[in-house]
Amino acid sequence: MRVPLSDFGRTSGLLAVVVVSGSALATADGPDHFRLRAPAALRAEPRSDAAVVRHLPDGGVCLRNLGCRAAPRSSGEPWCRIEHAGQQGWVEARRLAEAACAQGVPPVIRGRLRGYEDVDYPLHGRAGQTLSVVLRARHPQLYFNVLPPGGEAAMFIGSQTGDRFARTLPADGIYTVRVYLMRAAARRNERGAFTLRLGLVGTPLAARDDAKDARVEGTPYHATALLRCARGDAAPDPPQATREGDLTRLRIGDDERIEVPDALLTGG
Known part of the structure; x- marks a missing residue:
């Protein structure tokens, strides 16, 4: 289940609906997004025996509406085509409800x-x-x-x-x-x-003109970094290096450690 948290679509101010088999069905001019009423499978075709693209757990939100249509003869339910984390597929309309896409980052x-x-x-x-x-x-x-x-x-x-x-x-x-x-x-x-x-x-970095050299202001360098290190007694053991994300961690003996960010080596 993909749950976009910011800078995504808003619910349309006008909702066009038609009633099919007792269900309120959004047309292509309906809401921008749905939420799931219950767990559902995202299917390749609008029928219950179609291949499963992926499973959508209960509580899914921000499912982009790509339009709904009446059910085929083999099924009594209408289906809606949605986009979910870059994947498109079909979900039974009865499992969907109109919902705005959440804005901002919830703290918990x-x-x-x-x-x-x-x-x-x-x-x-x-x-x-x-x-x-x-x-x-x-x-x-x-x-x-x-x-x-x-x-x-x-x-x-x-x-x-x-x-x-x-x-x-x-x-x-x-x-x-x-x-x-x-x-x-x-x-x-x-x-x-x-x-x-x-x-x-944090404050985003200001955009720079591509035609200008992106040096750190007031220096001849293209990147700066803080090296965290700890030093103890000298040790004869050879240094050891490990990777964690964009950090290289150097260990010399039991007491000396240095963390080197990639930005220092590559210029950011």
Whole structure:
């Protein structure tokens, strides 16, 4: 289930409806978005035996309306075509209700998953802002990833790194926080409840003229960074390096540590 949190469509001021088999059915001129009344399958065709594109858990919102039509002869229910996280498909109209798409980032989100369900929370971030995510879940195999704009390669993988994320965003765009159960738990159709805290703070970086050299003001450099380090007794052990997101962590012996952000090495 994808749940856009900001800068998405608004409900139309005029709602055109027709009544089909006792149900209020929105036409293409109806609401911009729906919410789910009950769990539903997003199907490739407007019929109950069509292939499933994906499952939509209970509570789904911000389902974009692409138009509805009367049911085929084989079914007594009308169907609506919707867009969900970039995927399009059909849902029975009786499972949908008109709803505005939520604006802003709620400070606390509570939800639950089952099996192979996942929940996406897209939000529009600006370069220079700090995105923070904290997950609380009792199920030991429930995690979240953070996906960058326009990509499926996660910039943060919770199953490898933990239940907290905080990072300055490198570019404008839609960042996606995806909550999921690990494959072993999903295969057993297990359930898990979670609480997610999202934060997006800070002043976005000012746009620069592409024709100008993007040096840091007052310096000959293109990027600056803060190196966090700790030093103890000298140790003969060779240095060790690990990666965490856009950080390279250097460890020398047991007491000396240095964190080097990619921006220092690549210019941001």
